[in-house]
Amino acid sequence: MFVINPDPYSLPAYRIGPFCTRDLSLNHILPDDDLIENYFTERFGYDNYLYTYNGRQAINIALGQFDLNPDDIVTILTTSGNYYISSCVTIEIERYCKWSREIGPATKVLFVNHEFGYPYPEMKHLRGLNLPVIEDCAGSFFSSDKEDTIGEIGDFVIYSFPKMFPIQVGGLLVARNKTGAIQVADQHPGIVRYVKNVLSKYIKEKDSIIRQRIANYMTLRSMFDTLDLPERFVLAPGNVPGVFMFKTGNYKIDLPMLKKHFWEHGIQSSVFYGEEAYFIPVHQGLTAHDLDYFYEVMKAFLKMNFQ
Structure with a gap:
């Protein structure tokens, strides 16, 4: 059985990303390994990539290449078209200029967010606008689309490793x-060594990571369908999900209350603000019993509020 309404001092710790406490020691003892360099060179080309401390720093560096003025606009486009966008993105843009969700005369850069592993559907159209493009693939490291456009159109592409691998930075x-032409003051050499070691270990498990995420997604989709909570995004071939997101409109759920409920059960998760939808972890580190626990936590919420 699972404990519902556990003592707050004895919660489990499920994160959106796969890092868990035991990875702290496992990653610490990894030997130096540069295998990931071979993968990145084959995928992106020699000297076409730069390690950063996190995805936010990568966004900041990319924006810094465009000589933006305070009244310029970076237009943000997303897979869903939902007007919500993470403050991790908007804060970095606001360091340089304004942002908007519409393309207009003042737009100087397009920022395309491939949300949660799902590609923005009109990348080829953006090519014809003659505007520089930054692609945010933070949650879409392994995702592809049928036209192979994700990560291939942008002048710059952003990735965030903790969203896909068991790593903190x-x-x-x-x-x-x-x-190589980009000048960056702080390269965090010790962190780069650490990141290379961890990614070199897990890139060998690429196929397994992809399979497990998709399998976990399918399991959660089947479970939540029985609760009349359908998937928000349709998982197409090539998509590797960053989360499992479900629609809640059939119940008119108080979403802040649902968030409180999940967090009180040790499950990092959130509202997809702007819609009646919610997302929970789906990563490769989850077992079948973990998925059962998520289902039981959701079922308990519905029982408390709708029966």
Whole structure:
């Protein structure tokens, strides 16, 4: 059985990303390994990528290449078209200029967010706008689309490693031109060594990671369908989910209350603000019993509020 309404001092710790406490020691003892360099060079080209401390730093560096003025606009486009966008993105843009969700005369850069592993559907159209593009693939490291456009159109592409791998830090900035020309003051050499070691271990498990995420998604989708909570995004071939997101409109759920409920059960999760939808972890580190626990936590919420 699972304990519902546990003591707050004895909660489990499920995160959106796969890092868990035991990875602290496992990652600490990894030997130096540069295998990930071979993977990145084959995928992105030699000297076309730059390690960063996190995805936010990668966004900041990319924006810094465009000589933006305070009244310029970076237009944000997202897979869903939902007007919510993470403050991790908007705060970095606001360091340089304004942002908008509409393309207008003052738009100088397009910032495309491939949300939660799901590609923005009109990348080829953006090519014809003659505007520089930053692609945010923070949650879409392994995702692809049928036209192979994700991560291939942008002048810069952003990745965030903790969203896909069991690691606490690390981002990547990929450029269509050589990143060697980009001057960055703080490269965190010790952190870069650590990131390379961890990624070199887990990139060998790429196929397994992808399979497990998709399998976990399918399991959660089947479970939550029985609760009349359907998936928000349709998982297409090539998509590797960053979360499991479900629609809650059939119940008119108080979403802040649902968030409180999940967090009180040790499950990092959130509202998809702007819609009646909610997302929970789906990563490769979850077992079948973990997924059962998520289901039981959700079922308990419905029982408390709708029966």
